Amino acid sequence: MNAVEAHNLTKAFGTRKALDGVSFELPEGTFLSIFGPNGAGKTTLLRVLSTLARPTAGSASICGIDLKEDSDEARGLIGMISHASMLYPDLTAEENLVLFGKLYGVADPQARASELLEAVGLSHRRLDQVRTFSRGMTQRVSIARALVHDPRVVFLDEPYSGLDPHAVDIFDELIASVRGDRTFIMVSHDLAKGFSMCTHTLMLARGRVVAFAPKEKLDYDEFAALYRSTVGMGVA
Amino acid sequence: MARLTRQMRQGGGPFAPSVSKPSAFQQYKTLLAKDLRQEFRTREMLTSMGIYALLVIIVYGAALALTANGLDIMRMGGGLLWVLIVFTSLLGLGRSFAHEKEQGCMEGIMLVPLDRSVIFLAKATANILFLLAVEIIAVPLFYFFFMSGEPVAPTFPAIVAPLLLGTVGMAGIGTMLSTITMNTRAKDVMLAVLFIPLIYPLLYACVTATTVAITGTEFWIDFFVMPLVLACGYDVVMLLVCWVLYDFVVSA
Amino acid sequence: MSKGKARVPEAGQWPDRLAIPALAAGTVLTSAAFLLAFLYAAPVNGAALDAPELVGGVMVTHQQLISQKIFYFHMPVAIVSFAALAFAAYYGIRYLSTREARFDTCSRVAMEISLLFVVFTMVTGDLWTRFEWGVWWTWEPRLTTYLILMLIVIAYFVMRNAVDDPERRAVFASVISIIALVDVPICFMITRLIPSSVHPVITREGGMAPDMALTVVVALVGMMLVAFGLYRLRFREARLEERVQALKEQLDG
Numbered sequence: 001m002n003a004v005e006a007h008n009l010t011k012a013f014g015t016r017k018a019l020d021g022v023s024f025e026l027p028e029g030t031f032l033s034i035f036g037p038n039g040a041g042k043t044t045l046l047r048v049l050s051t052l053a054r055p056t057a058g059s060a061s062i063c064g065i066d067l068k069e070d071s072d073e074a075r076g077l078i079g080m081i082s083h084a085s086m087l088y089p090d091l092t093a094e095e096n097l098v099l100f101g102k103l104y105g106v107a108d109p110q111a112r113a114s115e116l117l118e119a120v121g122l123s124h125r126r127l128d129q130v131r132t133f134s135r136g137m138t139q140r141v142s143i144a145r146a147l148v149h150d151p152r153v154v155f156l157d158e159p160y161s162g163l164d165p166h167a168v169d170i171f172d173e174l175i176a177s178v179r180g181d182r183t184f185i186m187v188s189h190d191l192a193k194g195f196s197m198c199t200h201t202l203m204l205a206r207g208r209v210v211a212f213a214p215k216e217k218l219d220y221d222e223f224a225a226l227y228r229s230t231v232g233m234g235v236a
Numbered sequence: 237m238a239r240l241t242r243q244m245r246q247g248g249g250p251f252a253p254s255v256s257k258p259s260a261f262q263q264y265k266t267l268l269a270k271d272l273r274q275e276f277r278t279r280e281m282l283t284s285m286g287i288y289a290l291l292v293i294i295v296y297g298a299a300l301a302l303t304a305n306g307l308d309i310m311r312m313g314g315g316l317l318w319v320l321i322v323f324t325s326l327l328g329l330g331r332s333f334a335h336e337k338e339q340g341c342m343e344g345i346m347l348v349p350l351d352r353s354v355i356f357l358a359k360a361t362a363n364i365l366f367l368l369a370v371e372i373i374a375v376p377l378f379y380f381f382f383m384s385g386e387p388v389a390p391t392f393p394a395i396v397a398p399l400l401l402g403t404v405g406m407a408g409i410g411t412m413l414s415t416i417t418m419n420t421r422a423k424d425v426m427l428a429v430l431f432i433p434l435i436y437p438l439l440y441a442c443v444t445a446t447t448v449a450i451t452g453t454e455f456w457i458d459f460f461v462m463p464l465v466l467a468c469g470y471d472v473v474m475l476l477v478c479w480v481l482y483d484f485v486v487s488a
Numbered sequence: 489m490s491k492g493k494a495r496v497p498e499a500g501q502w503p504d505r506l507a508i509p510a511l512a513a514g515t516v517l518t519s520a521a522f523l524l525a526f527l528y529a530a531p532v533n534g535a536a537l538d539a540p541e542l543v544g545g546v547m548v549t550h551q552q553l554i555s556q557k558i559f560y561f562h563m564p565v566a567i568v569s570f571a572a573l574a575f576a577a578y579y580g581i582r583y584l585s586t587r588e589a590r591f592d593t594c595s596r597v598a599m600e601i602s603l604l605f606v607v608f609t610m611v612t613g614d615l616w617t618r619f620e621w622g623v624w625w626t627w628e629p630r631l632t633t634y635l636i637l638m639l640i641v642i643a644y645f646v647m648r649n650a651v652d653d654p655e656r657r658a659v660f661a662s663v664i665s666i667i668a669l670v671d672v673p674i675c676f677m678i679t680r681l682i683p684s685s686v687h688p689v690i691t692r693e694g695g696m697a698p699d700m701a702l703t704v705v706v707a708l709v710g711m712m713l714v715a716f717g718l719y720r721l722r723f724r725e726a727r728l729e730e731r732v733q734a735l736k737e738q739l740d741g
Contacts, residue, residue, distance in 0.1 A: 409667075412663075412667075416647070416660050416663070416664075417647075419651065419653075419656060419660075420647060420650035420651050420660075421650045421651075421652075422650055426646065426647060426650050429639075429642075429643045429646050429647070430640075430643045430647060430664065432639075433636050433639035433640045433643060433671075434640065434667060434668075434671050436636045436675060437636075437671065437674050437675040437677075437678040437679070438678075440678055440679055440682065441678050441682060444682050455683075458682075458683055459682070459683070462681060462682060463678075463682050466677065466678045466681060466682065469674070470674055470678065473670060473674065474667075474670070474671070474674075477666065477667060477670050478667075481584075481663045481666065481667070484584050484659050484662070484663060485659065485660065485663055488655065488656045488659035488660065
């Protein structure tokens with residue numbers, strides 16, 4: 001079964017098209033990096049696939065579950081790590097995880113929260129308010145938050161913004177350790193980083209797919225050249 | 237089918253918890269508890285609203301310095317009290333989504349499989365509780381500063397009814413409108429511009445009922461019961477409309 | 489344009505051909521109503537005079553209320569403005585159910601027409617208040633309701649200006665138009681049913697005489713036609729503007 005399937009996804013308002021017939025099929029257990037210039041529709045694609053935005057036309061499914069018809073079921077399979085932490089700064093790390101655990105209906109939210117905090121190496125800070133955390137620590141709690149309900153597909157929306165190099169390394173290590181058989185989809189501006197992490201790449205420009213391929217079929221230099229020319233296209 | 241696969245994964249290592257969708261009521265309680273806990277920790281809304289209410293009372297003191305004849309104030313009391321409540325609520329309602337927006341938490345909540353009207357009901361309930369908490373402080377203060385000199389009508393305790401109905405309606409429509417205005421420029425002004433005309437009917441009804449309760453009058457049915465029935469009707473209709481339309485607003 | 493989208497309103501469709509005739513007919517009818525109001529409809533009696541007097545060859549026993557003539561225009565513009573609001577809300581619902589940007593344009597244009605007529609309502613209403621009751625403003629239920637309606641319509645446009653994302657703006661605008669449509673009748677009912685202790689509610693009840701009714705109907709039909717004509721012309725303008733914008737974007741891209 002494919003983790004993500006998109007058929008002719010279109011997101012438009014009037015004549016303005018943010019996505020214009022995007023189709024691809026992503027097998028389970030892969031890591032997809034989405035590239036493209038600003039305004040190419042990367043974030044829109046991520047929002048549509050994560051049910052935050054409704055497509056104007058076309059359909060998409062997560063693990064075989066149609067996003068339109070059974071959005072609640074699909075939401076249960078999705079996790080999201082974004083540049084915003086999605087954590088309440090006035091609540092403690094543990095309270096944040098328990099809150100989301102309860103909302104998702106995790107059997108023992110308390111135990112799950114401790115387990116996840118352990119996994120991201122923040123057990124010692126579990127009773128501190130998220131407000132007091134550094135950006136890197138917040139992002140680690142954010143990873144734990146995204147995994148609280150054991151999602152099959154995890155979206156990463158510019159997860160590196162605001163992280164210092166050391167925090168980026170920790171972040172990468174953590175992602176690798178929690179990866180398991182999950183599917184990851186990442187939007188990032190950092191070509192080298194995105195390329196090194198992924199198994200598949202998707203290049204978007206003006207809402208259309210320019211290239212979609214498994215990484216082994218690609219040469220980094222050629223891909224970088226394509227990326228530069230695509231970014232050039234996007235400069236209007 | 238998906239539920240089946242979830243159960244199969246149950247107990248399979250540290251990253252496989254058992255997940256079953258909780259009832260809407262449970263999610264409602266969780267969200268409401270979150271808002272209350274946050275408020276208990278920061279006391280942001282309650283202190284700012286409480287201080288604001290006190291400041292409005294002080295402004296009244298200056299504004300009414302020359303006309304502060306006890307009888308006049310009794311007749312204006314209902315109106316003045318509602319001015320206080322409307323502006324204080326505006327302040328609170330404008331802040332009610334600040335935390336949700338700050339770190340993108342609203343999106344986190346939107347990603348949860350959860351009926352959107354639950355978000356509305358939880359937020360509206362939290363706002364009702366905060367407004368009531370402020371009223372519990374502000375109304376006695378108002379009484380203390382302006383009405384304690386005069387004997388009040390025996391019907392005075394009846395102001396609780398319009399206060400309750402008014403608070404419910406204002407919190408309901410205010411929650412809806414602040415969801416809209418948190419995504420606009422000049423949030424606070426926008427909220428006032430939308431909020432005040434839309435609650436005008438409710439305000440009118442509540443002021444009438446409150447004034448009558450304070451002064452006591454013989455036309456009890458016309459001036460007290462009728463406004464309350466109408467305020468109740470407004471609350472029911474507007475809460476229903478907001479409840480139905482909330483999904484569109486919050487998903488936009 | 490594909491066949492499935494044929495039902496979406498667009499500039500240049502058949503109603504556009506009716507816009508100019510409707511505007512002309514509306515103007516004629518409104519002018520006719522103006523004449524009827526003064527020449528045909530009988531003056532309404534005001535306070536009784538001490539003794540019968542001869543005015544313009546007719547014996548009258550009561551003060552003749554010339555200010556009442558405003559009523560023949562006040563009521564139709566009020567009805568038209570509310571009708572326009574209802575259309576705005578209707579298109580708002582259509583937008584929310586179809587997510588077709590065109591309906592947002594329709595809703596916005598209908599709201600603009602509503603604003604225009606609400607302002608007329610306020611002006612005529614205020615004139616009436618001034619001449620009949622001698623005050624510039626009174627918190628009379630109808631006037632209050634229209635003041636609130638005007639504020640809501642203004643708030644609608646202020647809100648539109650404060651949102652950047654066009655889709656979000658359309659959703660919010662649709663929701664506000666629906667809430668406004670629900671709120672306005674409630675506002676009227678509440679201000680009407682609760683007796684005001686400050687200003688007694690002054691309303692002359694009772695059916696209209698046939699000559700009055702005819703004048704009102706002529707004015708109403710005339711103004712409806714004017715509103716329709718204006719709506720279509722404005723819609724056409726808005727659409728052409730949108731299309732130019734779209735072309736510009738295409739060229740830029």
